[in-house]
Amino acid sequence: MQAPLLSTSADDTEKAFYDAVSRSDIDGLMALWAEDEEIICVHPGSTRLVGHATIRASFEAIFERGAVHIEPVQLHISRNMLTEVHNIIEKVQRTPEMTPDIHILCTNVYIKTARGWRITLHHASVAPGRAPSELFRVNMLH
Numbered sequence: 001m002q003a004p005l006l007s008t009s010a011d012d013t014e015k016a017f018y019d020a021v022s023r024s025d026i027d028g029l030m031a032l033w034a035e036d037e038e039i040i041c042v043h044p045g046s047t048r049l050v051g052h053a054t055i056r057a058s059f060e061a062i063f064e065r066g067a068v069h070i071e072p073v074q075l076h077i078s079r080n081m082l083t084e085v086h087n088i089i090e091k092v093q094r095t096p097e098m099t100p101d102i103h104i105l106c107t108n109v110y111i112k113t114a115r116g117w118r119i120t121l122h123h124a125s126v127a128p129g130r131a132p133s134e135l136f137r138v139n140m141l142h
Helices: 010-022 026-030 052-064
Strands: 040-042 048-050 070-079 083-092 102-113 116-128
Touching: 010 026, 010 070, 010 083, 010 102, 010 116, 026 052, 040 052, 048 052
Parallel strands: 040 116
Antiparallel strands: 040 048, 070 083, 083 102, 102 116
């Protein structure tokens, strides 16, 4: 699935991102990134990757091992008119030999461009223990 020419929301871009990852669709995935060369990606246990070529190469290496099935859960969003920050717990389908007592914390940053909402940062890291079962709650002071 190619990214639509105009993504109407950051949520749509995020859904397309996880769909492309699940299908190992490198072209569809890269079409979702901002055109800026200062885009950043950090995979769990990896260094910071900057720019389209480096990020593309990293995902190609990941996809060589097969599709990655990730379910974003417990989404928390901060937004303004031109930027959205999504903080997510990622539930990754595991094989029996993978360590079960970890979860992935992820931050995706989206910017609104003339071509719609695009990814400018994807940062994922491993967190110890099982993912919290309670949904994120905000305590607001009035």
